[in-house]
Amino acid sequence: MEMVSNAPTGPIEKSWETHKFGLKLVSPANKRKHNIIVVGTGLAGGSAAASLGELGYNVDCFCFQDSPRRAHSIAAQGGINAAKNYHNDGDSVYRLFYDTVKGGDFRSREANVYRLAQVSVNIIDQCVAQGVPFAREYGGLLDNRSFGGAQVSRTFYARGQTGQQLLLGAYQALERQVGLGTVKMYPRTEMLDLIVIDGRARGIVTRSLCDGKLSVHFGDAVVLATGGYGNVFYLSTNAKGSNATAIWRAYKRGALFANPCYTQIHPTCIPHSGDYQSKLTLMSESLRNDGRIWVPKKAGDKRPPASIPEHERDYYLERRYPSFGNLVPRDIASRAAKAVCDEGRGVGETGLGVYLDFSDALKRLGRHKLDERYGNLFEMYERITGENPYEVPMRIFPATHYTMGGLWVDYNLMSTVPGLFVLGEANFSDHGANRLGASALMQGLADGYFIIPYTIGNYLASTKHEKYSEDVPAAKEAVANVNIITKKLLNANGKRTVDSYHRELGKILWEYCGMSRNAAGLKKAAGMIAELREDFWRNVRVLGSNEEFNQSLEKAGRVADFFELGELMCADALHRNESCGAHFREEYQTPEGEALRDDANYSYVAAWESQGARRPASLNKEPLVFHYVKPSQRSYK
Amino acid sequence: MKLILHVWRQKNAQDRGRMVRYEVPGVNEHMSFLEMLDVLNQGLIEKGEDPIAFDHDCREGICGMCGFMIDGKAHGGFKGTTVCQLHMRHFKDGDELYLEPWRAAAFPVVKDLVVDRSAFDRIIAAGGFISVPTGSAPDGNAIPVRKQDADLAMDAAACIGCGACVAACPNAAAALFVGAKISHLAHLPQGQAERNRRALSMVRQMNREGFANCTNIGECEAACPKQIKLEVIAQSNADYIRAAFRERPETVVSGVG
Ligand SMILES: Cc1cc2nc3c(=O)[nH]c(=O)nc-3n(C[C@H](O)[C@H](O)[C@H](O)COP(=O)(O)OP(=O)(O)OC[C@H]3O[C@@H](n4cnc5c(N)ncnc54)[C@H](O)[C@@H]3O)c2cc1C
Ligand code: FES
Numbered sequence: 009m010e011m012v013s014n015a016p017t018g019p020i021e022k023s024w025e026t027h028k029f030g031l032k033l034v035s036p037a038n039k040r041k042h043n044i045i046v047v048g049t050g051l052a053g054g055s056a057a058a059s060l061g062e063l064g065y066n067v068d069c070f071c072f073q074d075s076p077r078r079a080h081s082i083a084a085q086g087g088i089n090a091a092k093n094y095h096n097d098g099d100s101v102y103r104l105f106y107d108t109v110k111g112g113d114f115r116s117r118e119a120n121v122y123r124l125a126q127v128s129v130n131i132i133d134q135c136v137a138q139g140v141p142f143a144r145e146y147g148g149l150l151d152n153r154s155f156g157g158a159q160v161s162r163t164f165y166a167r168g169q170t171g172q173q174l175l176l177g178a179y180q181a182l183e184r185q186v187g188l189g190t191v192k193m194y195p196r197t198e199m200l201d202l203i204v205i206d207g208r209a210r211g212i213v214t215r216s217l218c219d220g221k222l223s224v225h226f227g228d229a230v231v232l233a234t235g236g237y238g239n240v241f242y243l244s245t246n247a248k249g250s251n252a253t254a255i256w257r258a259y260k261r262g263a264l265f266a267n268p269c270y271t272q273i274h275p276t277c278i279p280h281s282g283d284y285q286s287k288l289t290l291m292s293e294s295l296r297n298d299g300r301i302w303v304p305k306k307a308g309d310k311r312p313p314a315s316i317p318e319h320e321r322d323y324y325l326e327r328r329y330p331s332f333g334n335l336v337p338r339d340i341a342s343r344a345a346k347a348v349c350d351e352g353r354g355v356g357e358t359g360l361g362v363y364l365d366f367s368d369a370l371k372r373l374g375r376h377k378l379d380e381r382y383g384n385l386f387e388m389y390e391r392i393t394g395e396n397p398y399e400v401p402m403r404i405f406p407a408t409h410y411t412m413g414g415l416w417v418d419y420n421l422m423s424t425v426p427g428l429f430v431l432g433e434a435n436f437s438d439h440g441a442n443r444l445g446a447s448a449l450m451q452g453l454a455d456g457y458f459i460i461p462y463t464i465g466n467y468l469a470s471t472k473h474e475k476y477s478e479d480v481p482a483a484k485e486a487v488a489n490v491n492i493i494t495k496k497l498l499n500a501n502g503k504r505t506v507d508s509y510h511r512e513l514g515k516i517l518w519e520y521c522g523m524s525r526n527a528a529g530l531k532k533a534a535g536m537i538a539e540l541r542e543d544f545w546r547n548v549r550v551l552g553s554n555e556e557f558n559q560s561l562e563k564a565g566r567v568a569d570f571f572e573l574g575e576l577m578c579a580d581a582l583h584r585n586e587s588c589g590a591h592f593r594e595e596y597q598t599p600e601g602e603a604l605r606d607d608a609n610y611s612y613v614a615a616w617e618s619q620g621a622r623r624p625a626s627l628n629k630e631p632l633v634f635h636y637v638k639p640s641q642r643s644y645k
Numbered sequence: 646m647k648l649i650l651h652v653w654r655q656k657n658a659q660d661r662g663r664m665v666r667y668e669v670p671g672v673n674e675h676m677s678f679l680e681m682l683d684v685l686n687q688g689l690i691e692k693g694e695d696p697i698a699f700d701h702d703c704r705e706g707i708c709g710m711c712g713f714m715i716d717g718k719a720h721g722g723f724k725g726t727t728v729c730q731l732h733m734r735h736f737k738d739g740d741e742l743y744l745e746p747w748r749a750a751a752f753p754v755v756k757d758l759v760v761d762r763s764a765f766d767r768i769i770a771a772g773g774f775i776s777v778p779t780g781s782a783p784d785g786n787a788i789p790v791r792k793q794d795a796d797l798a799m800d801a802a803a804c805i806g807c808g809a810c811v812a813a814c815p816n817a818a819a820a821l822f823v824g825a826k827i828s829h830l831a832h833l834p835q836g837q838a839e840r841n842r843r844a845l846s847m848v849r850q851m852n853r854e855g856f857a858n859c860t861n862i863g864e865c866e867a868a869c870p871k872q873i874k875l876e877v878i879a880q881s882n883a884d885y886i887r888a889a890f891r892e893r894p895e896t897v898v899s900g901v902g
Contacts, residue, residue: 059779074700075766077806078708094786130780137782139775139830141799148789167799172707176802180774187770195763218755219657247702281675284684287704388706391726394675394734457779505690507683551695556657557756559698560690 009264009617009628014418015119020636024123027419028462032469039064042468045212045227047199047254049076051171051449052432053233054178055456061185063461068225069182070194070214072249072562077179080235080247081452084171085292087155087163088449090128095152099160101125106637107158108447111337112412112440113589113605114639115267115613117632119419120437127458128450132164134457138177142166156293156445157335163446168292168384174449178456198562199254200493201486202230202261202428205476209258209428213486217562220554222490224483228473229427229464232258233456236411236433238271240570240577241522242514244408245277245290251566252573255415255434263423264615264628266416266436268573269581272443272590273523274409275341278392279361288407289392291364292385293445296334296341298369298378299402301325303362307352313363313401324348332644339442339590339603340644342406346523347601349405356403365401406523410448412439412590413580416615416630420463421455424615427471429464431455436613441589494554497564502547506564509544513537513567513574521578526594530582534575541571576616576625583627586610598641607639646672646738650685652697653745655754662754664743674734678721679704679711681733698757706730706870709805712812713758714745719809719868727807727870747812751819751855762808764854765822772846773826775835788834798832801825803871811856813868820859821869823851824877827884841888848885 016023034042042065046057049071057069071079091104104125109116132150136142142164143151155163166173185191196217203211203224211226237252238244259265276291302321309316324344326333336344345362348354355361370378375398379386386397393403414436421429421437432452439447476483520533544567552558587596587603588610596604613630647670655662669685676684679701686696702710706727713728715721720728723735736742744758752760790798802825810821827844830836836843859878866875 055779062778073702073708073710074762075709075806077766077769078702078710080703080708082708083703083705092785130782132785133782134777134779136785136788137775137777137835139798139833139835141795141802141829141833142785144790144792144795146792148791149786166802169707169799169803172805173799173802180769181777181779183766183770184774184776186766187772193766195766247708248704249702282673284673284676284680286677286680286683289705388730391730392677392732394732461779503691505687507687549690551690551693557698557759560696 009424011264011416011424011615011628011630012418013117013630014420015117016419020119020122023119024126031462031466034465034469036064040066042066042473043068043227044229044231044464045225046070046231046233047212048079048233048235048432048434049179049182050079050081050233050235050432051175051178051452052434052456053231054079054175054182055453056231056233056431056460057191058178058181058185059457059461060464061182061188061190064190067185067191068194068227069191070197070199072196072198072217074195076182076193076195077176079175080250081175081449082172083247084449085168085290086294087153087165087170087446088131088174089155089162089446090132090164090450091125091162092129092132094150095161097160099162103160104128104162108438108444109440109637110642111442111444113442113603113642114440114607114611114634114637115588115632116438116440117613118634118636123459124438124451124454127454130458131450131453135174135177138181140166140173140177153294157332157337158444171449174453178453200257200490200565202258203483203486204261204425205480205482208426208471210476211483213490215490218557220556220558222487224478224487226476228468229429231429231431231460231464232415232434233431234434236414237573238408238411240514240574241408241517242510243280243285243288243518245274245288248287251569253566253569255430256569256573258415258423258425258428260618261425262618263425263428263430264416264617265413265576266613266615267413267441267580268577268616269521269584269591270412270441270589271408271577272338272410272412273342273406275338275345275406276364276404277407278389279356279358279403279405281357289388290407290409291389291402291404293338295364295382295385298373298381299334299364299366300368301334301362301364303348303353303355309353313355322348322353329644336644337442338445339592343523343592345406361403361405363401364404366397367401370398410443412436412441412443416613420466421459422463422467427467429460431460441591493565493568494561496545497548497550497561497568498554500545500548500550502549504547505549506560506567509540509548510563510567510570512540513570516540517574517577521574521581524592524594525581527582530578534578537571537574537578544568544571579625580614580616584610584614605639605641611639646674646733646736648672648681648736649739649741651741651743652757654697654757657756658753672733674732676733677704678728678731678733698759700759701729704729707805709807712747712807712809714747714812716743719747719813720870722868725870725872747808749811749817749856751817752808752811760808762806764856765806765808765819767854768819768823768847768850769826771850772839772843775830776839790834794832798829801828801832801873801877804873805871807870809868809870810865813864815862815864816857816860818859819851819854819856820878820881821865821873823847824881825873827881828877831880831884840884841892844881844884844888845892848881
């Protein structure tokens with residue numbers, strides 16, 4: 009398979025400008041003749057659909073929730089980065105670029121990351137103009153905070169609801185276009201297959217979640233902005249409906265899947281409490297600015313935290329990383345928590361938790377200051393656990409949070425299937441092997457507002473688009489494919505619920521392909537998943553019919569795809585004989601237990617190509633070359 | 646603990662629907678209300694019975710997807726809480742609870758506890774925005790905004806569009822939802838150019854959707870999981886009246902309808 013990154017060469021500061029100038033344009037009168045399909049209404053899809061509608065294209069836009077405003081971007085709490093340097097603290101486009109490449113452990117494409125840092129400043133302007141109520145200082149200007157251990161204050165926020173407010177901005181822009189008739193919105197509609205004609209993406213097959221009706225939608229281009237696949241682990245900080253189906257089915261139609269094993273585990277989530285647990289809740293990373301993380305020194309110490317004297321506590325992050333302490337990057341903090349729990353020093357009923365203690369901060373800052381900083385988070389914690397963090401230290405544990413992997417795209421955000429563009433968390437670009445806090449919102453909006461409107465025009469202007477009717481063979485075949493899957497799920501008529509399979513799959517992946525991995529475990533996991541997948545198709549129980557509102561059927565289709573994706577994640581993790589970012593292979597670590605990269609052999613994007621159901625996926629490599637940020641070992645000691 | 650639930654079961658919009666009684670043993674106080682329903686549903690599927698349909702997604706109280714009546718109270722009636730964030734420690738062994746969907750003419754039932762809230766989207770499409778095409782914005786700090794105004798805008802913008810206000814209102818009015826958006830944008834300098842037009846268009850669309858008039862009962866404020874205040878309704882009423890005087894009819898862009 010040919011993979012051309014189309015990344016411009018020459019001075020990186022100019023490359024996006026030059027590249028844009030070279031892109032072909034679609035004249036205003038011709039825009040409305042083009043139909044564009046946008047799947048997803050999160051920050052990436054919502055902003056794309058609105059912007060394309062404004063340009064005059066005809067847009068059909070889809071989401072599985074009952075309203076585009078509910079995409080999971082809504083749940084982001086912390087904030088969004090931008091290199092505004094409003095605080096005169098030495099931030100710049102170059103520094104944001106540098107931090108992102110380094111934070112990604114040198115596994116991302118430099119040109120993309122530079123562009124992301126460049127357009128970050130326009131995003132803030134756009135959002136402010138839309139009425140996003142960012143936090144302000146008394147002088148009326150925008151407030152910023154430092155986030156996730158960054159050394160500058162470049163994070164913009166709207167209380168603890170940044171994602172919500174950014175999404176509502178994009179949603180309102182989108183609804184404006186709906187009102188004007190440029191965008192037609194299809195809520196409660198799920199994309200179940202991609203239609204490829206003569207090698208190009210020309211449409212999708214959807215199922216109405218209300219009555220099961222399948223429909224064919226044609227477009228001159230298809231944009232997928234369907235979010236991340238963290239729910240492959242069953243328990244994650246993602247919404248219950250978040251899934252991989254759209255990108256997975258596109259993968260089966262020829263789009264390459266890049267770096268599936270790069271999954272981010274967030275260190276500060278509320279630990280799970282029992283088998284009924286349906287999801288994990290994130291506690292903002294900002295808590296690590298003032299909370300101290302510890303566990304008892306002795307394994308099996310079950311005394312309540314207040315009865316454990318100071319000298320019997322192990323503040324393990326402060327001990328191991330004296331200069332960054334509790335603020336080490338996410339991957340490092342998560343692995344350290346796992347390590348102490350593996351030693352039997354975890355806290356809480358399950359032993360899978362560590363303390364995040366605010367008692368020193370309370371003495372230092374006082375109740376009022378803490379309330380101001382974390383009041384809403386403390387409240388949320390108490391609501392869920394019934395414990396007051398002012399009285400008892402919080403208990404936290406890592407949870408799956410974000411997926412850096414996704415469909416491979418070139419500099420124009422186009423996949424290996426011409427006409428298929430992929431935006432936001434659904435693509436693999438920009439974050440390498442580890443994402444920095446507050447950068448996903450930035451990427452989603454960069455892709456949707458400022459990149460796709462340019463690059464899609466170039467594709468449309470340089471391609472001829474025939475019109476098709478529903479009886480074109482590729483469309484009929486795609487519809488038939490969806491019907492086969494649905495029938496198989498409904499007819500299995502077995503004994504086990506979809507959720508019970510999903511839970512078991514998640515446990516396998518968490519155990520063997522989670523925070524740390526090794527070759528033996530990954531091989532074992534691949535075998536276990538394959539077995540479970542076969543059992544699923546024989547023994548799953550999905551009641552009801554296709555022609556109704558049927559939540560079990562929706563879930564079943566998504567879980568079926570998660571099985572296959574899980575296997576590919578294991579294969580990817582197994583082939584990458586190095587540790588980098590969130591991918592930690594136990595065989596490859598420094599004597600101090602830190603990730604050991606192998607740049608000589610693994611400085612590439614691993615893009616997997618489907619070879620059909622019966623044969624393993626084949627590997628394609630996009631070499632990564634660093635002209636600006638020289639790869640070095642990350643050190644936070 | 647063990648609970649008795651009476652749940653509204655309705656196959657689809659055409660079905661008449663009825664209450665069905667279920668027993669849920671083994672409820673743990675740490676479960677959320679929706680996790681308790683998950684457990685019930687797993688049991689139903691194993692018995693070969695159709696599981697109860699309910700909307701949910703984030704389960705963090707922010708997406709606004711979940712929501713139904715528990716004993717006649719939206720989201721169960723606990724202060725500032727959506728049903729996904731409501732934990733079972735608030736209930737006790739043997740409690741008997743009645744679960745019903747939002748009841749409002751503008752929110753037809755889809756199935757069981759699931760309703761169609763697309764009327765809210767159409768109200769936003771009619772005018773709940775600031776018209777600023779991508780790329781046309783000035784620098785973010787070009788227009789200072791008083792902190793107090795930004796805070797008030799944020800208070801109103803916290804609405805999650807769940808529909809509890811409509812369900813709680815004896816008139817099934819959408820005044821709190823509409824007021825929240827009008828108030829959010831009215832507090833910002835960026836929202837001034839379209840302020841009149843927005844109030845007129847949104848209120849007109851609200852009426853077209855079949856929401857009844859607000860008679861200032863205040864149940865909506867009590868039911869709102871985000872604690873949006875009644876003052877947003879006062880604000881939108883004021884804006885609407887002002888707009889009705891000032892705005893010329895020909896400049897009013899009608900919504901979709
Ligand atoms: C709890 C939490 C907190 C976070 N906090 C931050 C933060 O503070 N800062 C930060 O930068 N990032 C944060 N992130 C990450 C960030 O929120 C996400 O990466 C980002 O919002 C993803 O946006 P998206 O547009 O790509 O996808 P999403 O917002 O997930 O949207 C996906 C869309 O695709 C649709 N869809 C999916 N599949 C289909 C299908 N088959 N058919 C039709 N429609 C489909 C959905 O309906 C939805 O509209 C956080 C993430 C979580 C989970
Ligand atoms: S499920 Fe999102 S608010 Fe309850």
